[in-house]
Amino acid sequence: MKTNLKFRRVAAIGAGMTPFRRRMLETPQELAWEASRKALDEAGLELRDIDCVVIGSAPDAFDGVHMKGEYLAHGAGGVMKPASRVYVGGATGVMTAISGWYHVASGMCKKVLAVAEEKMSPGRPHPQAVFRYIWDPITEKPLNPNLIWIFAMEMHRYMFVNKISKEEIALVSVKNKRNAANNPYAQLGGEITVDDVLRSEVLVWPVQLLDVSPVSDGAAAMVFVDGDIARRYTDTPIWVEGVGWTLDNTSWPNRELAYPRYLENAARMAYRMAGIERPQREIDVVEPYDPFDYKELHHLEGLMLARKGEAPLLLKEGFFDRDGDIPSSPSGGLLGVGNPIAAAGLMKVISIYWQLKGTAGKMQVKRPVHTGVAQAWGDLMQASTVIVMRN
């Protein structure tokens, strides 16, 4: 990666999202429109001001539309505009924001609308079936795998190597669902206990029902503009200061799963760009990707906010609570808000944006925040995307 960056500064000036719910009446296009409209309203822009549109969406097989980017272009305001779709599996949400960043930073566009949408409800009998098709068609698919296997295998390895108990991991679910109670968009906020998690239905041991984020429909959108014009629209632009993304190799059964080296790589890229040398001291708030509860701990370690295997310890001490040293998933994360895959990733970026702007309402963390990080993860335990923002 180049170090003498010559890019233009890029600011986020607006964000919007739909509530995340299990099943929605609206079509994917209509969901995308709802989120985009809110983002434009917050930015004080009209669609004709927008130069380019970036779309993010995960497997086409969920919405049940091939070339989903084309289909979504209408609701995302991409008609007669350069509109394109970026895609890195589950990590797509944050990649959408990163792509929005380079659309502006390259000088190609001045104002970009980044939209992420996912409608998981159309597939029958259950959206889970789609996940059988993410595996290698010849060496893995014949075993009829489901998605939870992959997480369970990684979780068990993580627990085994670092000697972590289920109780310690369940604390993430408790924290995030509690945080989500303050989030007006959330699907599953509320007070639960570690016992509730441990008593819930065993899906794939060691994964139980309350370890998992729900299936959801939803959309999210953000507006990014050139730094030179950002203050025309807002007094408090939030700056994108660092981006990073990395893909590890495809063959996940051939590598150590206890530590996400690809995430460390992506984080280092983003931190270097943002000039962050000591992440634990310099980062004030973080939104790590948490489709499963252990994932948040896994990712906090990959983001170098905790040493390998020590994230559970810090969590127990309250380090990652909403009033802790580095509040983690103050929005409630995917566990609490819901998981319309790409939209959930962009929701993470929006949460940091609202925190830095000071408009997070009841979700606002106690301590003053200046540097925030959002992260997403995807593919066959191989992709990570990281974005660093400052106010």
Next chain:
Amino acid sequence: MSWDKHGKEDELLTWKDVMEVERYVYTVGPDSEAFLRGLREGKILGRKCPRCGRVYVPPRLYCEDCFLENGEYVEVKEPYLDSFTTIYFDNREKRLDEPITVGLVRFKEATGGLLAIVQGIPEIGKKVEILEYSIPLRVRA
């Protein structure tokens, strides 16, 4: 192994599988619901943008330019043929028993249109008469 590829038919394998869910159940959204209800009553509904006045057929929740929520539903009239084509073979290159003429029917002063099976002699811009209110429409040119 660029240098030791083999090419014998019995040494090269393929693997058959699918990427299907059992079925998709798509919700059509509130606007298409209004449209489909209208269609049952023999009406073609559109929805009007309160700012630019464009009428979308089929109706849409929002205007694609103004990006605002559309307003009232209006019934559109005077269908005409925007373009047409005749199909002789199907997707698998099998000859159809009868060629089918498909057209895109638009409506006066409305944006959008509907696919239709066309009877009679098609011509671009020609007015048509709707015989059957369905998807696709059945019209006579």
Next chain:
Amino acid sequence: MVHPLKEEELKEHFTVTYRPQAKYSYTAGQALSTFLRGLREGKILGRKCPRCGRVYVPPRLYCEDCFYPTSQWVEVKDEGIVMTAVASFISWTRDRLEEPEIVGTIRLFPSSPRDYVYPGLFHRICCSYDDVKSMRIMGKTVRARWKPVEKREGSIEDIECFEVV
């Protein structure tokens, strides 16, 4: 404003039901064709990179690290270490299973615990739910239980599962 729905409320709304047709015949290619034929003969074949010496199982025709064509077929043992194992109570369509299905990843020999990337397979493991729950199975040495020769068809399913030695 969006409208959340419950499953039973769908009946009150217009919906379009569509049966997708997405069928494929995946080309196995050079590396996987030989791998599958090897399985039929009860062998697990890998490809070795001449530069870094890494062995790829399942095989590939390139080394991802050196970006160099792999050059040599090597047979690895059908024996290895269980890296991770899980017990599934749901099927791929998310139906409830009475008996859990146990799967995991296996680091095949020859390889060492220090390797970050190693020859390995994702497969079923024949052990009890309790072995998984107590983590007793992790780190154990296992060996492939092959299907009888006449039932093998050149598929990953030619191995029934891996069982503790």
Next chain:
Amino acid sequence: MENVGIVGIGWYGFSTNVHDLSFREMMFEAAQRAFYDAGGMNPREQIDAFISCQEDFWEGISISDEFAPDPVGGSMRPTMTVAGDGLQGLAHGFMLINSGVADVVVVESHAKPSDILTFPEIVELAMDPVYVREAKIPNYHFIAGLDATKFMHRTGVTREDLAEVVIKNRASGLKTGRAPHASMLSKEDVLSQEMIVYPLTRVDVARPVDGAIVVVLASETFARKFNDTPIWITGIGFSTDNSNLELAKLGDAFYLRKASELAFGMAKLESPLKVNGMFVDDRYSYKELQHVEALGVNNVAEKLREGYFHEGSYLPVNPKGGHLAKGYPLEASGLSLVLDAVEYMREGVSSAVVASWRGIPTFTGGVAVLQR
């Protein structure tokens, strides 16, 4: 913004069925050739970012992005997928270089339509589920049929003109090493063919083809490190007309009008007539003329009849045969036109325009201006 140079390009396949290699192995073969073309570069050290262009249902793998990194040397590197045509990927690479995060970017795209057993059904899956798919029209080419009828009505292009395009492109393909559908046809051969979908016959429609293409891009500072004569991308743009059939403009490639406006503006190209060659998507014979028109050339029918677009004339269009001769490798189609253009320019001419389309049922296309 600075120009971005194409310093290496490689391809593999362009056969109706690459039976011996999986798509991953095809990607590796193409990548090897591209890196060799770029002065024998080492992708593990000299490349900053990787972009792959693919779509799930074309691959038969959900989240096919998983398979993108290894075969092109992109594992543990910034690798991403643009779910779109290769030319859109090229634009993303252009942006990555201009944003400063990368100096050298690889853009890859591949297609294995021979693996797809239900090709028409997959195309159908891309259509609006309520108004288009539900209409159950028996042949997906009907969208091209509607578009062609309107286009011919507006411009006066005739069946003879379309036949001329077919004859020109299929014959041009005979000179290249990757044109399985090239052939010598006479006017009678073409005009006597049966219609599949009015006004298109079997020979008017290009077929899908297996293939992989890898392009290496580099910034102005780095380009000459790998190649003494880089081909510069001086302008690039892409655009989507309405993705809903009934709202899109039929009979006119509006998407290319917008895309070329962006690309020509960036390249400061005053007129499309000032370039030495045009490489436009010709998946259907009429599309070539429609696309040339959308790039800003007037009276395409007359110009074609005057021999304007034939090789050796003022403005050769698809002198390497286009998709009618080569087939279209799905999302790699845009890159296959870029490949034609690069080869053509390496033969000595100084500029070319590439215009791609994503195919039925989309209304999306991209334009790149290439100069030496």
